[in-house]
Every structure is written in C-alpha cells, then in structure tokens.
Amino acid sequence: MTVLYDAQCPLCRHVRGWLERQWQLVPLEFVPAGSAEAARRFPDLDHARTLREITVISDVGEVYEASDAWLVCLWALKGRRATAYRFSTPTGARLARGAVLAAAKWREATSPTVNGKEGVRPTAQGRAGRTPADASPSTPVGPWTWNGKSWQPSAPTAEPCGEHCAPPPG
Template sequence: MSRLPVSRLTILYDAQCSLCVHLRNWLLRQRKLVPLALVPAGSAEARRRFPALDHDRTLREITVIGDKGQIYGGPAAWVVCLWALAEYRPKAHWLATPAGAPFVRVTMLAAAKYREATTAGAAVGAGVPVPCDDRCAAPG
C-alpha cells in the first residue's frame, strides 16, 4: 500500500451543531502546517466536491478528506485535524498511538453527548420534537 503525502485537507463539519461551528472557528484561528478548507457537511459545495461520499454519514461523523483522496472518519479524523496544526502536531502523533487512543475515544464520546444535549435542548426550547437521526449518537 502506498502512502500518499497530504498537502491540503478538507474538513466536513455539521454547520447546524454549535460545537462543530465552535471547533471550525477554533481551527481557522490556529497556525496550520497543512492548509484546511472547512465545508459544511451535506452542503451543495460538499456534494459538488465529493460526489462519491456518503453525505448522510458525514453529518453523523466528522469526515476529513485529503487532497490525494484520503478519507478519514471517526477518531482518525479528529487526530488528522490536530496533525494539520503547528502547535498540536506532536500531540496528534501521540494520540495516534495505542496509549493515546483512549483519550481520542473519550473526547469523541464527550462531544457526542454534548451534541445530543444541545441539539435536544435547542429543539425542546423551540417546542420542536427531535427525532434523533443518529447525528448525535456516540461513536461505536
């Protein structure tokens, strides 16, 4: 299997999720070693750029796409986002190890719980029933 170098990443994020938007804004403020494009998941732009992706899945799980066609999802997507940042690359290398993997999993579970609580809370406050379409489910 050949390893292709990554020189640009596209991050698909849920533009309806306050946590995802916050993290998007945080990423934009960081010094990058790899340029990042942040595109709302499921948007016309995402569908145009990546027609073969399962766009429903990108709304449930962070998805990062490398410029050579690499696709990262779940824990790997979180780690590659940090890997692209100057200040966090050493931490990303550690998180990619067996010792760091539990920290990635706990962080993902906490983010999923937060999304679940804020999505349900916002809709309940607006008087809207929220049928969870698995967007806020904890990763498996």
C-alpha cells in the same frame, strides 16, 4: 485538506473557528457537511454519515472520520503534531475516542434534533485511511503509518528532513 462539519451544530462551529484561528502547516478548508458543495466535490461519500461525524478528506482522497479526523486536524496545526502523534498510539487512541464520544454525547444532549432530523444520533465510529473504494486498518499520521505494532514510513521521500524525519513517539 477538506473538513466536512455540521454547520448547524454550535460545538462544530466553535471547533471550526478554533481550527481556523490556529497556524496551519497543512491548509484546512471547511465545507458544511451535507451541502451541495460537499456533494459536488465528494460524490462517493455517504453524506448522511458526514452529518453525524466530522469527516476530513485529504488532498489524495483519504477519508478520516471521528477521532481519526480530529487527529488529522491536530496534525495539520503548528505546535500540535506531537499531540496528534501521542493520540495516534494505541493508548492515546482510546483517549481520543473517549473525547469524541463525550463531544457526541454533549452534542446529542444539547440539541433535540441533529440537522433537523428527530432521532438522528451522532456516532463516533471511524477508520483512518478509509477511501470510498477501499478501507485500510492502518492509521496514517503525516509520512508515518501506525500498523498496530510500530510506526512505518508511509512512503519514501526525497524532501529535506524536518520534524517528520523521525517516527512519532510511542
């Protein structure tokens, strides 16, 4: 998975460092948002938006923003999947969104400009599973998708069972 982050933001750089130091079950690759590399690799993305919100792109092209991006990052880490599952439930999602809003406010308060642009404010909007050509209201977490009422398998798998064989709690 590729994580687009604001390389000019001290909080974003700190979180990137923390994520890099964790044991990753799914490799995370970090690319500065708004960079030439990001534009080359993901030409269909709104790169101005990626400078305002953490954005994660899966290996199959799914785009996650804000709290959904944080959930996907947690899900990628060993020992953090249960936390990602808890935050992906309706109640947990409100908590995750609140944390992202608090981080955005802190970022706004500690930086007179965002990416050198006066008046650009970070936002905490997003929808999991949004792709450049399509938007999905569901929330995928690993091989499971929360449809607003219950967990459903995203796709049948022939792989041997591991920690992903049972749906997330909630």
